[in-house]
Amino acid sequence: MKMSSMLGSRFKETPADCQLDSHKLMVRGGYIKQMTTGIYSLYMPTKRITKKIENIIREEMDKIDGQEVMFPVVMPASLWQESGRYDSIGSEMARFKDRSGQPVVLGMTHEEAAVHLARGAAQSYTNYPFMIYQIQTKFRDEPRARGGLIRVREFTMKDAYSFHTSQEDLEQYYEKCYTAYENIFRRAGIPEVVAVKSDSGMMGGSVSHEFMLLTDCGEDTIVLCDCGYRSNMEAADCIVEAPETEEAPLTKVLTPETKTIEAVCEYLHAPANASCKAVVYQKNLTDEYVIAFIRGDLEVNETKLRNFLGEEIHPAEITQESGIVAGFIGPVGLPEGVTYVIDKSVAALNSSVCGANEENYHYTGYNVKRDTPDAQIADFAKTYEGAICPVCGKPHIRISRGIEVGNIFQLGTKYTKSMEMTYIGQDGKPHYPIMGCYGIGVGRLAASVCEVKHDDYGPIWPMSIAPWQVHICAIKATDPEVRAVADELYQKLQDAGVEVIYDDRKVSAGNMFSDADLLGVPVRVIVSPKTVKRGAVEVSKRDKSLREDVAPENAVEYVEKLVQTMLDEFK
Incomplete structure (x- = not known):
């Protein structure tokens, strides 16, 4: 490809609305153009990068017996009504009616389509196990589109779905996919990706992992320990040491004007880790109140609380009619009909301070087992730096940031059961297949790299996904000698099967090198009046680890070997 013919321009100015480095560089470098919020057109360099990523993904999926298929982008609403997700998913899913008035949706994920394709075609246990996958455009009306291709509304994704006759078989295949994902990220040039325990969210299922690229700019919070424990903050266990407190009688005390946990602890000279604070929510469907009681020095992990309750919640608006006394809420003496749950951090205390459900009063000596023996107890606290690791038991938890570049789920029978997909087992009876799900966002992976x-x-x-392998810069291309050397090198490298971008434009050396840096091609070959005069071309690496003069007659062989050596790093 000659740059004089390539669509797209590069520029020095940093766009004002770009925060992430990848977003800035991909706009400045002529990789993407925003059409509207969260929706981008891709210029040629990005398309070449994503095509290579897709090929890596295909190779790794095919190695584990994946069958590539293609699902529709537009699906009938009835398919999603079968699974129950048509109503449970909110405005993120685009809904409309076709010309006949039938409700349809734009695919944001394709579990329903996978079941639709497979049911009827896999009716006997002899058809199992199998995995189908696609690389397809999807649309999710993401409310927080940001960061260029990192978080978008329209995106290309590889999603795979496996079907099994036993949990053991699913777990074995899950491990194969886990390894395949490690291979994909290593081959794409980011072997530092780590897998973390995660929350399944709307996907459902009991076991799931997210593959995270650790970086300070990531929007996901990752919980790590040196022992190897890794988890997304949403799914991380919170284990804390309970302070030594002696059991004491439940005693109501006057605490005027102390509506915050900090104020009441200061007034009563009590440590925050021996107090019980209330965080009030309401159920989305009914607006019923749910009160979460947690140790005063901890924060509620709302994802864990939602999972425990089995329904969506939102921060409460406390009304006078509710009977809830804001600022003085406690587990003892709550109004009738109010659901409450107590975090295990409070249950571990022999004695704590809590609200008395009466204006200007608190209790001291609150003991969960004695004073609220029927209380629901769960882990819904958010872990923190220095908390106890659930694996090694040491207070070595540390918090990092990351970008999610892939995820895998053990879905179980959530979709096959709701959509009545069955097969006849060896016992002659119908059974529901057990599913796994495995996703990678192609554009997000490119931007994450x-x-x-x-x-x-x-x-x-990285050489494995670079838009081109070699970038020829012809400085003063109007010079006949420079042009002759550069043209011949370009042609011979192409004949040798090397991917080459050739800057043949009549621009300054500074502009040429600036554009070459923005294109980020791993190997650069400079042909200029100076190199011609000394009987050489200058070969360098984009990461500045190599710069060497090579005779023009040896340049093709030298560059071929260099490219192959760099490719071999990703095998």
């Missing part, structure tokens, strides 16, 4: 593989001047693309 850029996020961690760049310098101040532009991306440093």
Whole structure:
């Protein structure tokens, strides 16, 4: 490809509305163009990068017996009504009616489509196990689109679905996919991706992992320990040491004007880790109140609380009619009909301070087992830096940030059961297949690589996914000798099967090098009057680890070997 013919321009100015480095560089480098919020057109360099990522994904999926298929983007609402998700998913899913008035949806994920394709075609246990996958455009009306291709509304994704006759078989295949994902990220140039325990969210299922690229700019919070424990904050266990407190009688005390946990603890000279604070929510469907009681020095992990309750909640608006006394809420003496749940951090205390459900009064000596023996107890606290690791038992938890580049789920029979997909087992009876689900966002992966593989001047693309392998810069291309050497090198490298971008434009050396940095091609070959004069071309690496003069007659062989050596790093 000659740059004089390539669509798209590069520029020095940093766009004002770009916060992430990958977003800035991909706009400046002529990779993407925003059409509207969260929706982008891709220029040629990005399309070449994503095509290589897709090929890596296909190779790894095919190695584990994946069958590539294609699901529709538009699906009838009835399919999603079968699974129950048509009503449970909110405005993130685009709904409309076709010309006949039938309700349809734009696919944001394809579990329903996978079951639809497989049911009827896999009716006997002899058809199992199998895995089908696609690489397809999806649309999710993401309310927080940001960061260029990191979080978008329209995106290309590889999603795979496996079907099994036993949980054991699913678990074995899950491990194969886990390994395949590690291979994909290593081959894409980011072997530092880690897998973390995660919350399944709207996907359902009991076991799930997210693959996280650790970076300070990531919007996901990751919980780590040196022993190898890894979890998304939403799914992380919170284990804390209970302070030594002696059991005491439940005693109501006057605590005027102490509506916060900090104020009451200061007034009563009690430590926050020996107090019980209330966080009030309401159920989305009914507006019924739910009160979460948690240790005063901890915060509620709302995802864990939602999972425990089995329904969506939102921060409460406390009315006078509710009978809830804001600022003085406690587990003892709550109004009738109010649901409450107590975090295990409070249950571990022999004695604590809590609200008395009366204006200006609190209790001291609250003991969960004695004073509220029928209380529901759960873990819904948010873990923190220095908390106890649930694996090694040491207070070594640390918090990091990351970008989710892939996820895998053990779905169980959530979809096959709701959509009545069955097969006849060896016993002659119908059974529901057990499913697994495995996703990777292609554009997000490309942008994530850029996020961690760049310098101040532009991306440093790994050879395995770079838009081109070699970038020829012809400085003063109007010089006949320069042009002759550069043209011949371009043609011979192409004939040798090397992917080459050739800057043949009549621009300054500074502009040419700046654009080359923004394109981030791994190997650069400079042909200029100076190199011609000394009987050489200058070969360098984009990461600045190599710069060497090579005779023009040896350049093709030298560059071929260099490219192959760099490709071999990703096998």
